[in-house]
Amino acid sequence: MxxxxxxxxxxxxxxxxxxxxxxxxxxxxxxxxxxxxxxxxxxxxPDAFDANLRALQNALTAAGVDGFVYYAKKANKAAVFVERAAAGGAGVDVASVGELREALGHGVRGEHLVVTGPAKVPVLLRLAVRHGALVAVDALDELDTVLALARALAPAGGPGPARILLRCRPPQQPHSRFGMTDAELGTALDRCVRAGDGVRTEGFSFHLSGYALQPRADLAAQLVDRCLQARAQGLEADRISIGGGLPVSYTDADSWRTFLTGQHRRHYHAGRTFRTGDFYPYHSPEAGAHALAALLATRPEGHDRPLAGLLADAGVTLLLEPGRALLDxxxxxxxxxxxxxxxxxxxxxxxxxxxxxxxxxxxxxxxxxxxxxxxxxxxxxxxxxxxxxxxxxxxxxxxxxxxxxxxxxxxxxxxxxxxxxxxxxxxxxxxxxxxxxx
The missing domain is CATH 2.40.37.10 (Lyase, Ornithine Decarboxylase; Chain A, domain 1)
Incomplete structure (x- = not known):
């Protein structure tokens, strides 16, 4: 029946x-x-993308924070979102030659690109340096490649010094495959100082898994301190990137709570089982631009001021690379x-x-x-x-x-x-x- x-x-x-x-x-x-x-x-x-971008930009302004939003292109392949990012005064986060070329082809200026991802291939780095994109350097050998490219392109009338961020491995995630250790960062800073005008070390970045605000605020504050230390070495160091990690709410709080407490294998075909931790957090009390505002209002561990105040006092620009939050x-x-x-x-x-x-x-x-x-x-x-x-x-x-x-x-x-x-x-x-x- x-x-x-x-x-x-x-x-x-x-x-x-x-x-x-x-x-x-x-x-x-x-x-x-x-x-x-x-x-x-x-x-x-795409009008939703525009609204989400404006909301993030407004959250930065309301908190008194100098910031810039990069759309994480990996979140969706459609060119229209790249075009809307360019029109809305945002940049684009790319991680491949194809993504970089497409972003340029759809109106994004080279200086409004940030190149992320691990173990970037030389042709990607060459294009990034040639177009004045910001490169999140993930390893020492990658830094050496960027420095060599900057030297090679300088006599040919390149766009200027290579622009880089040094990516830090999160202390909270010691097994992360992204970023450099403290010792590697020390070596990287020494190489950047010796490179002189060939490289512009604009600051630091991190890739942090998860959506909790406190760990992201804590690590952002640590990067602010790193910027101040790098300036003492004669480097520019006036910006940090905290990546993405702004949650999106797909459902209401009561429905999500009821689902998590009531789900059982009988509710799935073939008795399939999922643990609560297997799911994306489909409800978040603070989502999108509200999550950004909450992050900026969070007081990092060991500080008596919220993150927004630390950024403003240090003259540090906050860079964001959201994908899902822009596509909500x-x-x-x-x-x-x-x-x-x-x-x-x-x-x-x-x-x-x-x-x-x-x-x-x-x-x-x-x-x-x-x-x-x-x-x-x-x-x-x-x-x-x-x-x-x-x-x-x-x-x-x-x-x-x-x-x-x-x-x-x-x-x-x-x-x-x-x-x-x-x-x-x-x-x-x-x-x-x-x-x-x-």
Whole structure:
């Protein structure tokens, strides 16, 4: 017997209201696009990017902090967000030759690029130095390559000294593969001093995993101290980069708390289990620009002033490299239901795409905000229809949603499923022509 309507409670992660997304879902265009494309697709809402960027910039201004925002391009491949970053007075964080060239080609000035990532290839470093981009140097051999490039380009009328930040390994994460140890930083500073006018050591950076504000504020304050020490050695050292790490809220606090306390293996296809720590924090009490404001108001350990005051007193510019926080509510992903199987107490759906279009599976996790069903026929039976969602591939593990999502109408072949708020790191990080699917 098919799953029947019911009034019982089912674990849910309802997305926060978003009028712009709702307007797209209500306009009737999505079924036409699904027919035209013949496969899954994403739609983008770049005005949300603009609003998020302005909010971050306003948070810096309100705190009295001199700052600059770089959009982390790895979070989404769409060129429109690079263009909106350039138009909005932001820079772009790139980590490959392709990303750097695309950013330049879409209007970002070279001096508004920051080049991150470990073990950068020489051609990337050459382009960065040639275009006056800021390079976050991750290792001593990388520093040597930058210094050599600066020397080689100087006689040819290069753009000026190579611009660098020295990336520090976070003391809180001693096993991080990013950044240099204290001893390596000491060596790097000595080499920068000896390089003279060939390099402009603008400051320090770090890559810190996680979303807690206190550790990020503590490490930022340590970098401010490093800037003051570097100035004593004759280096410029007037800025620090704290990377990204600004959380985004996808759902409300009560729903998230209820989900975490109530989730059980029976709520997942094949009894799949996830630990609470496996999930992105889909609710945060401080998110986006509010998280930045809270960070700047945080008092670092050992200091009696908030981070904003430390930055202002030291004359240090704060650099940010957010991705997800700029892309909050900036797009969604649409799949068509290809098949529906009755599995007794839930339905097993197959859609016309793969989990490569929901990249949270890459982290052995699950993208949890509830997808919304757009039925072809509004007369479809209403009620509670738990359903897990699989991909149109021959892999048992290729599940877009292991969780049995409580859909409010019975899904049928041809209906659409819309996953909300996927622009940040979800929709295209891992897409490929696997199976020659569209």
């Amino acid at each position: 098919a799953v029947t309507a019911g009034s019982g409670r089912w674990p849910a992660v309802p997305p926060l209201p978003d009028p712009a997304t709702d307007a797209v879902l209500a306009c009737g265009l999505l079924p036409e696009l699904a027919h035209a494309f013949g496969g899954p697709f994403h739609f983008l809402l 509510r900036a797009g969604a992903t649409v799949f068509r239901v290809q098949g529906v199987k009755d599995r007794g107490d839930y339905l097993l759906l197959t859609v016309d795409g793969t989990s490569l279009s929901l990249s949270e599976q890459w982290f052995d996790s699950e993208f949890l905000p509830d997808p919304r069903l757009l039925p072809q026929d509004d007369r479809a039976p209403a009620g509670l229809y738990p359903a897990s969602i699989g991909a149109a591939t021959c892999l048992e593990s290729d599940m877009l949603t292991w969780r049995k999502v409580g859909l409010t109408r019975r899904p049928r072949t041809g209906d659409l499923l819309v996953y909300p708020n996927t622009a940040g790191y979800q929709m295209d990080s891992n897409e490929s022509p696997f199976h020659d699917l569209p």
